[in-house]
Amino acid sequence: MSLKEPESVEDCVYYTNRNLGEKGKARVWVLRNKCPKCSHSLMGKPVEKGKVKIRAEEYICPECNYKAKAEEYEASLTASIKYTCPYCTYSGELEIPFKRKNIQVFDEETGKKKTIEALRFQCAKCGKNIDITKKMR
Numbered sequence: 001m002s003l004k005e006p007e008s009v010e011d012c013v014y015y016t017n018r019n020l021g022e023k024g025k026a027r028v029w030v031l032r033n034k035c036p037k038c039s040h041s042l043m044g045k046p047v048e049k050g051k052v053k054i055r056a057e058e059y060i061c062p063e064c065n066y067k068a069k070a071e072e073y074e075a076s077l078t079a080s081i082k083y084t085c086p087y088c089t090y091s092g093e094l095e096i097p098f099k100r101k102n103i104q105v106f107d108e109e110t111g112k113k114k115t116i117e118a119l120r121f122q123c124a125k126c127g128k129n130i131d132i133t134k135k136m137r
Helices: 070-075
Strands: 012-020 024-031 058-060 067-069 078-084 091-097 101-107 112-122 129-133
Touching: 012 078, 012 129, 024 129, 058 070, 067 070, 078 112, 091 112, 101 129
Parallel strands: none
Antiparallel strands: 012 024, 024 078, 058 067, 078 091, 101 112, 112 129
């Protein structure tokens, strides 16, 4: 299976390139879909005065001005992943639905468990879970 790689980050709703421990790495991208109404251009966040409104709750087609709620639009997207497993060093690629899950992790600073959002997938060889966490600020 050969994944369609983005030509630029502008083609993506989400893009990240991460190191997973010492041996693993993952590159994840989610390509923008065409407008379901006119099928001419790619849906995107609204642009105002030349700047993209990144916290907007909707996606808009620049040609026909069709609007879709962010939750509905993002549920229809698929994430493409190229990875090297941090456990068994297997290199693989796969596509999964772009749906973040709430996952509990141990916070070493506070000594407590906390919940974070992450894309979770399994290694094709060893079957262990690999998480791509949402970057927190």
